Amino acid sequence: MSGFKKAFVLVAALGLAACSNTSWNDAGAGGAGGSGTAGSNLDPASPAYFQETIGDRVLFLIDQSTLNPEAEAILQGQARWLTSNSDYVVTIQGHADEQGTREYNLALGARRANSAREYLISQGVAGSRIQVVSYGKERPLEICSAESCYAKNRRAVTVLAGGLTG
Amino acid sequence: MRRKLTALVASLLLAAPLLTSGSAALAQNGPLRIEITDGVIEPLPYAVPDFLAETPAAADLANQITRVIAADLNGTGLFREVPATAHISTVSDFNAPVKFADWKAVNAQALITGAVSVNGKQLTVRFRGYDVFADKELGAGLQFSGTTDGWRRMAHKVADAIYSRITGESGYFDSRVVFVSETGPKNDRRKRLAIMDYDGAEVQYLTNSAALVLAPRFSPTGDRVLYTSYESGFPQIHVLDVGKVQRRVLSADNGIMSFAPRFAPDGKMVVYSQAEGGNTDLYTMDIATGSRTRLTNAPSIETAPSYSPDGSQIVFESDRSGSPQLYVMAASGGEARRISFGKGRYGTPVWSPRGDLIAFTKQNKGRFHIGVMRVDGSEERLLTASFLDEGPTWSPNGRVIMFTRETQGANGRALLYSVDILGRNLKPVRTPDGASDPAWSPLQQ
Secondary structure, three states: OHHHHHHHHHHHHHHHHHOOOOOOOOOOOOOOOOOOOOOOOOOOOOHHHHHHHHHOEEEOOOOOOOOOHHHHHHHHHHHHHHHHOOOEEEEEEEEOOOOOOHHHHHHHHHHHHHHHHHHHHHOOOOHHHEEEEEEEOOOOOOOOOOHHHHHHHOEEEEEEEEOOOO | OOOOOOOOOOOHHHHHHHHOOOOOHHHHOOOOOOOOOOOOOOOEEEEOOOOEEOOHHHHHHHHHHHHHHHHHHHHOOOEEEOOHHHOOOOOOOOOOOOOHHHHHHOOOOEEEEEEEEEEOOEEEEEEEEEEHHHOEEOOOOEEEEEEHHHHHHHHHHHHHHHHHHHHOOOOOOOOEEEEEEEEOOHHHOEEEEEEEEOOOOOOEEOOOOOOOEEEEEEOOOOOEEEEEEOOOOOOEEEEEEOOOOEEEEOOOOOOOEEEEEEEOOOOOEEEEEEEEOOEEEEEEEEOOOOOEEEOOOOOOOEEEEEEOOOOOEEEEEEOOOOOOEEEEEEOOOOOEEEOOOOOOEEEEEEEOOOOOEEEEEEEEOOEEEEEEEEOOOOOOEEOOOEOOEEEEEEOOOOOEEEEEEEOOOOOOOEEEEEEEOOOOOOEEEOOOOEEEEEEEOOOOO
């Protein structure tokens, strides 16, 4: 199944990227690309599959809201999933790391969430299904004050809502 | 609910400067004087023997009031108390002549005496100030009356009067701070609004921690607070009546994020940020009618707006140049001029109540600073440096800045600090838990 293959490539790519970080063991938090494996036996229509196998989040560089190729690949997977699971709506949560003021980070999180939203729309997901919200630096996943944590906190997370099996 | 305090001011001459800012008339008060604008200040030694208890019920309060007055004055860094153990004279009669020689001998340049009486719930505090080395009274005596549960405020009012007489500027002790109280670990932080006296006493919680709340801001009279709440799931601006603890949402558009609100000096308009389509711009809203005006329209981030005290201009933060910098524009919008040109990133500008300075957060080389600059951007001065300092707020007299300092790492915690505008007297502000986003009220009436 091509979805599996795609996810596998994705995880591998992110695994490589993660080599520069010393603490990539983010199973609980999901992490970019998710912590699922290509051999996952999750129901492909389940939210768990969306979160873990496709990946529910994309990461950003410092102060940036542009999507890199890995992020675009994840969002392509999200868009395909949302197209075949049309009962779901999503809220994209934009986040920033703790470097920066509270207000600026709220605005930056809004930019990031919107980048992900625009990309999903470009992939055919109806804009009416996608809300965005920014948490700025208020909801860090990782709590160390180092780039290894900051890199995971600069994220846009696609949260599913609704759906018959949701 | 705030207890009522009626101030009966014995001297009309002194009543006005007590409640207004920066009286020039007081500058000719006499030789005893602290010029705060001078470079290095040697704190002025003063004595405040325990106020006399004129009724048996006043015994405890007389001591407590005296200690709050001393804490206010000592906390400025401008005054140094000559401890009671060094006193030669005792004051046993509020109306008896002062033995100046005894106070000169312990080098107390100022002397504060007072008397407290309690009748039922009624509390009366009288005080006098003396310029010891001039052998004379420092202004006329004053009397404050109110109820016993307002004793702290009366102590603060006495300290404000003393501060005002000696510095020639209005005080800041009878004021409050609204802030965000923080508990829980960094990745599960609970936040709720709280209000307290400026010195950390009398903490009251205004919201529960069910919804994330951020950045409360006082109205110009201190009766209302604007803040950002995620109660609906999206950041939206709420307004809260401090006395009644009633709140309502101001910006209720579903799915639209609004944040960083601040009152205009007229208390009727609010300037704030709204994010739509990922782009954050500045808007104003009339609180009564809800009608909105868009002030900026740019693809860059515009946020953290703050009015000049006369309401004619707005200073704000924008990354239109590529990094966050400070800009000033007319309150009606239009072209903005950049005022920050130093190295690093600038944010959260706040216009001082005197109108002469803008306080800001600066981020440079991995450190955060609280700083001040003139409104044209000149004479930038950094007052603090740490891993994370942000969100300055001005004391009502424009002399002291309170801000959030957060420590780094997994156990990082936010606390409130204050520093004066010359960068001196940096110290933590006591709060029961973690605390952030302070906003200082005007002097209470």
